[in-house]
Amino acid sequence: MKLVEIANARCGDKGNKVNIALFAKDPKDYKLLHEHVTAEKVAQHFQGLVKGEVVRYEVPSIYGLNFVLSDALAGGGSASLRVDNLGKCFASNLLRMSIF
């Protein structure tokens, strides 16, 4: 199952870092996200695009997980050669991840 079926997500940039907030569409699926979408799996999913570490934070009251991806934008918005220089598509990229 791909995350897009059970989750919403928004991302934002800060320097050369990107954060992706992932939310369960239905509160009962938060447990599933919590269990299956670990920092390690996200780091693995973004291999080749993200060079630094991935840290996960939890906000259960809104059924959300927040991932912070370091060295993610090839230098950051004003220095990157990428089309998506502000990392606006990272959230949709995470939604493509399969959890089982």
Added chain:
Amino acid sequence: MKKIRIGAAQGFYGDTIEGALYTAKYGDVDYLCFDCLAELTMAILAKDKAKDDQSGYTKDLSNTMKALLPFVKEKGIKLLTNAGGVNPMAAKDEIIRVAKSLGISELKVAVITGDDVMPNLPQWQQQGISLAHIDSGEVFNAEREYLFANAYLGVWPIVEALQQGADIVITGRTTDSAQFLAPAAFEFGWKKDQWNQLAHGIVMGHLLECSAQSTGGNYSGNWEEIDFNQIGYPIAEIDETGTFVVSKADGSGGLVSFDTVREQLLYEIHDPANYITPDVVADLSHVQLEEVAKNEIRVSNVFGKPAPERLKVVMGYTNGYMIQTLIGYSWPHAFNKARRAAQIIEQQVRDKKIPVDELHFDYLGYNSLHGPLATPPDDSINEIYLRLVARGNDKRMLNLIPRLVPPLALNGPPSLGGLINLAPRQLLGMWATLVDRTIIEPQVEIHFETIAQEVS
């Protein structure tokens, strides 16, 4: 209990004024607050100022003021903006000019300066103040060409300006949410250590600072059901406890829901338990969002911790150039044709010894937004554009690369269409560091100017 209503006016330099105008007319707000500055915006404004001493603020300021100043007089709505960029004093002159041209008098404009720390850099270095990079810890390189250096100011100078009766407060670099927290801190007389109230206020600012991103803009859920026409910008009704309700003006487009608000809540935030701002460290890891009515979400249960000892300073430095060329290839085998074109160009750049630090190829329609995570294209794909990008320090030599491309139309793979050359662009590096707030805050000043009533 006393409540005030704060409306979001602009989320970035270049944002439409329609949302703010609709709120001014129908939103029953006491304040309209702008966030006009991104890291990149400061670089654009610094380049403007280098060409013309009287520029360096956001150029759309004239139009926004022309549209909104009448509401300052008619409805008493106060305007708070960081549109001053790298030249807030010139921005003030422009506001006064627009006001006069509209025949508006008795307008009190406050300008806050002191965020520009470029002049302080040599002295700081002499004093051995570390300007190490905030993330990597790398040592500051003074040899680079810096275009700007600004500290992120907090809310208190803005509050002081309101206390002194300002109708309009214009600043340079502040933290994005400061303009929004300031009215609440001023109206409710919050003290500098009322951490829980300040934390609610800063989270309120965070939800409003990106305009429609709280009201359905950029929403990743059922976006097809959102009416993007005349999308309403968020309005917060906040009370003295700090608890607030996010809504939008009746009749506007968009949506305020548990889902749209929670998406904005974590936008550009790292550790939700430690959202660091100059005025308070907010803990929103236990936040409660409650739908109290259609298009009304109450936000509560935010906690505050003492403000940090150090303030963030961001500097921008010149970091070479990039050039870009796009070439389209049609079915059949569009991807293979584009890939072969990339190999040809790469070989020629090497053979002609054109100095480049990086050659970068994307295939638009396949992987330009998803990079290595894109799934390979089906061979039935109709078309693919090769995006060829080079980075280097020698602009003249870089310009030789686009010239290698047109001959491919006759000398390379078949069915090339849509050749687009884009002008070289300067790249900027960003250097973020933390400095002790005691070396910034003594520089902060408030300047006032009032247009007196005209004698008839």
